[in-house]
Structure formats: structure tokens, C-alpha cells
Amino acid sequence: MLIKPDREDLRIVAYALGRIFTVVAVASLVPLSWAVLGREWHPFASFLLMIGAFAFLGQLGLRYRPSDERLDWSHGMVVVALTWLAVPMIGSIPFIFSGHYGSPIDAIFDAMSGLTTTGLALVQDLDHMAPSLNFWRHLLHFLGGQGIVIAALVLFAGGGGLTLYYGEARDERILPSVRSTARFIWAVALVHLVVGVLVLGVIAHQVLGFEWKRSFFHALMIFFAAFDTGGFAPQSTSLGYYHSAIFEFATTVLMVAGAMSFGLHYALWRGPRRALFKNLETRTILTTFTFTMVLTMVGLGAAGIYTSVQGLTRQGFFQIISAHSGTGFSTVPSSELAMWGGLAFAGMTIAMALGGMASSTAGGIKALRIGLTVKAVANQTKQLLLPEGAVVSTQYFQSGRKRLTPQLAQSAMTVALLYVALFLLGAGVALGYGYGLQEALFESVSAGASVGLSVGVTEPSMPMLLKLTYMFQMWAGRLEFVAVFALLGFIYAWVRGK
Amino acid sequence: MRRRDDRRWGTPADLAGAALAFLFELIIVVGLAAAAFLVAAIVTAVI
Numbered sequence: 001m002l003i004k005p006d007r008e009d010l011r012i013v014a015y016a017l018g019r020i021f022t023v024v025a026v027a028s029l030v031p032l033s034w035a036v037l038g039r040e041w042h043p044f045a046s047f048l049l050m051i052g053a054f055a056f057l058g059q060l061g062l063r064y065r066p067s068d069e070r071l072d073w074s075h076g077m078v079v080v081a082l083t084w085l086a087v088p089m090i091g092s093i094p095f096i097f098s099g100h101y102g103s104p105i106d107a108i109f110d111a112m113s114g115l116t117t118t119g120l121a122l123v124q125d126l127d128h129m130a131p132s133l134n135f136w137r138h139l140l141h142f143l144g145g146q147g148i149v150i151a152a153l154v155l156f157a158g159g160g161g162l163t164l165y166y167g168e169a170r171d172e173r174i175l176p177s178v179r180s181t182a183r184f185i186w187a188v189a190l191v192h193l194v195v196g197v198l199v200l201g202v203i204a205h206q207v208l209g210f211e212w213k214r215s216f217f218h219a220l221m222i223f224f225a226a227f228d229t230g231g232f233a234p235q236s237t238s239l240g241y242y243h244s245a246i247f248e249f250a251t252t253v254l255m256v257a258g259a260m261s262f263g264l265h266y267a268l269w270r271g272p273r274r275a276l277f278k279n280l281e282t283r284t285i286l287t288t289f290t291f292t293m294v295l296t297m298v299g300l301g302a303a304g305i306y307t308s309v310q311g312l313t314r315q316g317f318f319q320i321i322s323a324h325s326g327t328g329f330s331t332v333p334s335s336e337l338a339m340w341g342g343l344a345f346a347g348m349t350i351a352m353a354l355g356g357m358a359s360s361t362a363g364g365i366k367a368l369r370i371g372l373t374v375k376a377v378a379n380q381t382k383q384l385l386l387p388e389g390a391v392v393s394t395q396y397f398q399s400g401r402k403r404l405t406p407q408l409a410q411s412a413m414t415v416a417l418l419y420v421a422l423f424l425l426g427a428g429v430a431l432g433y434g435y436g437l438q439e440a441l442f443e444s445v446s447a448g449a450s451v452g453l454s455v456g457v458t459e460p461s462m463p464m465l466l467k468l469t470y471m472f473q474m475w476a477g478r479l480e481f482v483a484v485f486a487l488l489g490f491i492y493a494w495v496r497g498k
Numbered sequence: 499m500r501r502r503d504d505r506r507w508g509t510p511a512d513l514a515g516a517a518l519a520f521l522f523e524l525i526i527v528v529g530l531a532a533a534a535f536l537v538a539a540i541v542t543a544v545i
Contacts, residue, residue, distance in 0.1 A: 191516050249527070257523045268522050269515035276522070289530060294537050301541035309538045317534035321527075 004497030005490060009075065011066040016079040017086070018061020024087055024148060025054035031094075031139060035132035043132045046094040053090045077486030080149055084475055084483075087148060088112040091140060098133055100124050102460040105467055112471045114140030115148075116478035117361060119231020119328035119452020120443075120470065122460050126236040131217065137232050138224040144478070145228025145258070145361035146189050150182045175266075188265045189227065196223040196254050203247050218242075226254035229362045231328025231452030239329045245314060248331060252321050259285075259325035259356030261368075263399060280396045281357050284371035285324075292351035293320045299343025319453075324351040326362035328452025338439060338455035349442055352451045353423065363450025363477055365419045368398065369412040376409035418481050422448040422473055429469045430457060448473040 028051045035044035071079065088111035095107035106122040113120045114137050123129070123137075175181045200219035204210045210218065221234040235241040239248060257265075267276060276282060297316040306312040315332060322329045330337065340348065355364015375396055382392045394404045426444030431437065435457055443457040447470040458470065476484045 188519075195520065249531075252531075253520075253523050253527050256527050257519075260523070265519060268519035269512060271515075273518070286526075290533055293530070293534055297534065297537045297541055298545075301538075301545045307542065309535065309542050312538040312542060313531070313535045316538065317531055320534075321530070 002493045002497035005494050008066055008068075011064040012069070012071060012075050013078055013082070014061045014064040015066055015069065016061075016071060016075070017082060018058050018064070020079070020083050020148060021054045021058035021061060021086075024091075024143070025051050025058055027139070027143060028054060028091075031132050031136040034135050035130070038131055040130045040132045043094055043098065043130045046097040047132070047136070049097075050090060050093040053093065057086075057090070074486055074490060077483040078490045081479060081483040081487035083148060084115065084479060087143075088115050088140075091115065091136075094133055094136055095123075098129070100126070100129055100133070105464065106460055109467055109471055110137065111140060112474050113452070114138075114230065114232060115144035116450050116474040117141050117145045117228050117230040117326070117363065118447060118450045118474045118478075119225070120447060120454060120458045120474075121232065121452075122458065122467070124460060126234075134221065134234050138221045138230070138234075141228045141230030141232060142189075142224045145224075145230060146186060147182075150185055181262075184266060185262050188262060188269075192227050192254065192257055193223060196227060196250075199250050200247065203244070203250055204242075207244055207246055208242060222251060223254060225329070226251050226327060227258045227361070229255060229258040229326040229328075229356065229360070229450070231322075233329065237333070238331070239318075240331045240333070248314070248318050251329065252318060255321055255325040255327045255329070258327070259360050259362040261357035261359040263359055264357065267399070275397065275399070278397050280371040280375070280398045281368040284374070285357060285367035288351070288354050288367065288370065289320070289324055292324060292347045292354070293317065294347075295350070296320050296340075296344045296347030299345070299347055300340065303340070303342060303344065305339065305344075319348065320351055323348050323451060323453055324354060324356070326352070326355050326364055326449060326451050328446065330453055334454045334456040337453065341438065345438055345442065348453070349445050352442075352445045352449050352453065353419065355449050355451075363448075365416050365449075369416050372396070372404060372409060372412040373416060375404055376413070379404070415480060419448065419477065422477055426466075426469050426473050429466055433463050433466060443470075444473065448477040450474060450478050 028047065032044065032047040032051060035041075035047055089108055091114075092104070092107040092111035095101055095110055096104050098107075100123050101107040101110070102122070102124065109120075109122050112118075119141075126134075175184060197216060197219045200222055201212075201216040204215035204218050205212055208215075218234055221232075222239075224230065225232045231238075233239060233241070239251060242248070261281065264276070264279070264282065267273060293316065296319070297312055300306055300312060300316055306315055318329075318331055319337075321327075353364055354370055355366050356362025358366045358368040379392050379394060383390075386392065395401055396404050423441070423445045426447055427437075427440045430440035430444060435443075439455045439457050442453075442455050445451070446453050447458075457466075
């Protein structure tokens, strides 16, 4: 029998949401200050409205203090799923009033794309957007990539943090307490922010000839989008705007850093460092990076799109790192990307679907799940080939020796299958509207794996149902399904439970 | 789960660790770029 959530359950969820909305309201003061400094009064008014909405909902939630604030598993998952729905909706207010979007849905689409670190965009005339609004688009990447709920964890103590942490699709608790883990995640981000912005800013000034202020504005935006594997860029031509190999190289380092798990960052910072290349996840991602890169470059070479070694290296390498890390920066226009048929298309699509490491800012199926699935299949095959009764080792190395249990293998395969179903959903809807199979599949994988590369399907004139489907894909794909199912179960129990 | 060190941050060892992390990221990217160059050279020579 389904148990209907009672008033206390609702109070627990509302109170936790209230705390998170309050944190987002405080974070939103940054773009507001930016608007004041830049004397951008129109965006200032819309930021004020947005902050008011977050603060109002935050205070409303905090009025419903439950007798026990401790979140259980289902409460935490519901809170995370609702947070990732509500923040893009309220966070889109400045976009709605900006005049850069054809409809409120387009504005919410971009806010969802920003928060989920996808990078698909429906913005119009981006090159003339007010800097404070452009900053807000990129700050959404940072908030989403680092985890809004993680931010709340750093600021508020309280029970149930672990369920919120896992709800935001993070599998690995690096330090003994969730709060210290959250602090470490933010410390890594801040150190990368200082170094990344400095390096990109200096390159923009010295190599591209930008004035200092403009250099650091672009450096900050690109940092947010690269380290949080987002993919928005301050200009409509993405990274192609800079026409600089050194700028692309520095951005690539940040994309790789973003696709690395925070567990790996911890091992690098504090050890043990000897086992870094022994980890199943590190080996898997290096193999898939190389495999998809070879596939893409052979495809590009065969199609005769890039004939020089330099051209093929630069385009193939950058695009595959962007796709595999789940960032979505592009140095070629979407119309040119659409011409990458055959093996190049296959390489890019597979790279996007696989994604980065678990517990990183990247989306997709994730390297650890791929590694575990391949190992489980290999073990099964070995078992079949060996004499009856022979024992096959089920051990694997991931921050220490571990055993690949049937439950672990099943869990990895289930999530991988759910991702495939999610990719097919978006592709099916696009096919229904008459898009070609290749572009329908590419764009759907891009949305579901939080990548953001586009072959031209995502544009303001695309069908409304397709926009809503991609938004659902971004949301479900970013949260890795568990929180989404928990929310659906919670609603079902509320309606049908007794 | 194996318990890990939860001491204060910001020691010289942490700075060295952070520097090592950047070096690791750089090595990975340079390695992949070198692999890409090699593949591109073979592809353009063969096809």
C-alpha cells in the first residue's frame, strides 16, 4: 500500500527548499551588483524582481519549520528534483524581460540549459546582450556545475545532507563529512577560477589584443563554461570567436579539469597519488577519449573536410574534448558540424553519450559506469569460456581494491540503459517533426548528456514540444534519474496513497 | 568507506598538491593533443 505523504513530509520539503532558495537569492546579488556597476538599469530591475521571487519563496518555505529538520532519502531526492525545476523557472525572469528571447519558454530553456551545464541556447542577438545578463547565464553554469544544493550544504548545517548530496548525482563522498566534502569541491573550483581566469585573461590581452577589462570579462565567462563543462559563450560564435589555438588549448585544460571527478582532484591534492593511473575510471576515460578521437579524425579525413595535419589536429582534438567532457564549446559553426557525417558523426555522438567522470561537473553515462559494464561483460565471457567451476576474479581498482558485485554491475547497466532511453526519446520526437535521423540523434544526445553541441536543430523556431522534451532531457540527464523518479513517486503517492 | 584526513586546508602541502593537479591536467591534455597529431598525420598520409 502506498503511504500518502503527510503534512510533516511537506513541511520538511518546503523548509529545505526555503533554505536553498535563500542561498540562491544571496548568490543572485552578484549579477545585480554587476548591473549596478555597469549602470544597466533594465537588467537591474529584472534581477531585483528575480531576487525578490527567490527571497519570498525562501522565506515562505522557512515559515514551515518541521519538528524534525532531518531529511530522509525520499525527502532529499524530492527537494533536489524540485530545486532543479524551480531555479531555472525563477532564474529565467531576467531573460524573459531582456528582449533576447522569443517567448518565456525560450528563456526558461536557456536557464535550464545553463543550470544543468548543457549549453544549448535559444537566445537571440547574443552579441548585443547586456554584460550583466551574459554574466548571469554563465553564473548559472557555475551554480549548477558546483551544485546549488552543495552551496546550501556549505552554508547551512543540518541533518540529511548526504541525501541532498547524492541527489545531485554525486556518487563519491570524498571526506568523512558531507559538509567538508562540499567545502573541498568549492575549494577546487575557486583555485581553478583564480588560475584559469588569470591565464585566459592574460592570453586574451597579450595574444588577442583585448583591453584588460574585456579580457577578464571573457576569461571569467569562458572559465565558468569550461570548468563546469557548460558550453555557453559570451559571443554567438562560441570559441570560434577568438580564432586562437593557444586560447583553445588553455580552455581545453579547464574542460578536462571539469570532467575529472572530485575524488581524483582530492587524490592529486592530498594523495595517494601512485594509484591515479591504476583507477578503472581513469583508464576507461583515457581509452574512450582516444577511441572516439581516432574515430572522429578518421571520419573527418575520409570525408576530406580538413586536409592538413594542423587543421585536422586542431579541429578534431578540440571538438572531441568538448564533446567527451560534456562542455559543448565549438570552434566550427553548427552548419559545418552538421556536415560531419559517417565516422566523425559516430565518434562525436559516442563521445557525448559517454561523458566525463562520475562525481564531476560533466554529464553523460560516465566513465566509471562504462568501465564497470565492460568489466562485467568481460567477466561473464571469461566465465563462459573457462571450464565449469573455474573462478573468475571480480576485483577492480578504484581508489583501492573493490569487488564488482552483480548488484553494482546491474546498477551501472540500468543507468546506462536509462540514458539510452532518454537519448531515444528526444531523437524520436525530433524524427516525428521531420528532422533527419543523424541530426535528431546528435541533438538529443547533446541535450540528454548535458553537452550543448548543436547541428542546428536547437533554434527559436523549433517546435514547442521539442523544446519541452529537450528541457526534460537536460533535467533528468543531469540528475541521473534517481531524484526524478523520487519526485514522480512522491507525487503519485500524494495523489493515490492512503 | 575509508576515512580520510579532514584537517585544515591551506598548508604548503596543499599548494604543492594543487600545483600537481594543474600539472596532471596539463600532461593529460598535452598527451591527448600529441595522440591527435599522430592520428592526424597518419590519416592525412593514408587517406
